[in-house]
Amino acid sequence: MRLEGRRALVTGGASGIGAAIARRLAAEAAEVVIADLNADGAREVAAEIGAEAAALDVADAAAAASVVASQGPFEILVNNAGTDDFAFFTEMTPERWRRLLAINLEGVFACTHAVLPAMQEAGYGRIVSIASEAGRVGSKGSAVYSAAKGGVIAFMKTIARENARYGITANSVAPGPIDTPLLNAAKALGEIGERIIETMRQTTQMRRLGTPEEVAAAVAFLASDDASYVTGETLGVSGGLGMV
Ligand SMILES: NC(=O)c1ccc[n+]([C@@H]2O[C@H](COP(=O)([O-])OP(=O)(O)OC[C@H]3O[C@@H](n4cnc5c(N)ncnc54)[C@H](O)[C@@H]3O)[C@@H](O)[C@H]2O)c1
Secondary structure: OOOOOOEEEEEOOOOHHHHHHHHHHHHOOOEEEEEEOOHHHHHHHHHHHOOEEEEOOOOOHHHHHHHHHHHOOOOEEEEOOOOOOOOOHHHOOHHHHHHHHHHHHHHHHHHHHHHHHHHHHHOOEEEEEEOOOHHHHOOOOOHHHHHHHHHHHHHHHHHHHHHHHHOEEEEEEEEOOEOOHHHHHHHHHOHHHHHHHHHHHHHOOOOOOEOHHHHHHHHHHHHOHHHOOOOOOEEEEOOOOOOO
16 A cells, blocks of 8 residues: 555556556556557546546657546556667668657657656655666667667666656666566567567566566565655666676
């Protein structure tokens, strides 16, 4: 019940890691709003846990502001919505990389920008962004995604610096390979995709994929008052993949 009385916005909560985060925050008594491009999926998860749902493309900053205006204010924001478009960089096109940056990086800007004024006013806030170990060590087939996630990590550190005086913490979680539809989409590359996933698995010290629930547990910690003196950090949940 660490999150009793807290209202939390979880983006991308219709699937995978985001759905596990929504379930975990609700289990810890937060009032959860799931905002996802997949409105039906958001409604399904929300119905299961007694949460609310909203249709949102995080790449649309005006839409993010409108969801926050109508369903906020929020004490907790989890920037989880994200996607990849696996290809070696030589196969990438500007159209494809702009969409990846719009969702994975600008989407984090948009939602953070929308929630911060009310958090500053209240003198309290917890912002957690789901980055990736790819943002720290790179990942074959994911050059633009990795750049966006590295950007998320640097962005969150700056938000942490600018907002500590308002009682707001800002941290990133960097998952390693987690068994979700997003990771399994690499299989669309065929045998090379299977090999990329297998290499990731082998690069973890634990020699296994992680589960969405393992990421959700780290998010719940950072969103709670147990993490009251933790800000600007990047917490790897990656079986040791990203340790330096
Ligand atoms: N699965 C992994 O191995 C892994 C590793 C590191 C980081 N991550 C990150 O974790 C987060 C969740 O990924 P996942 O693996 O659960 O993927 P997923 O594909 O299972 O879920 C992603 C969710 O985000 C939603 N979404 C996508 N684009 C959106 C947009 N523009 N606006 C709103 N919602 C949108 C999708 O509809 C979906 O519900 C992402 O940020 C991803 O980059 C995943």
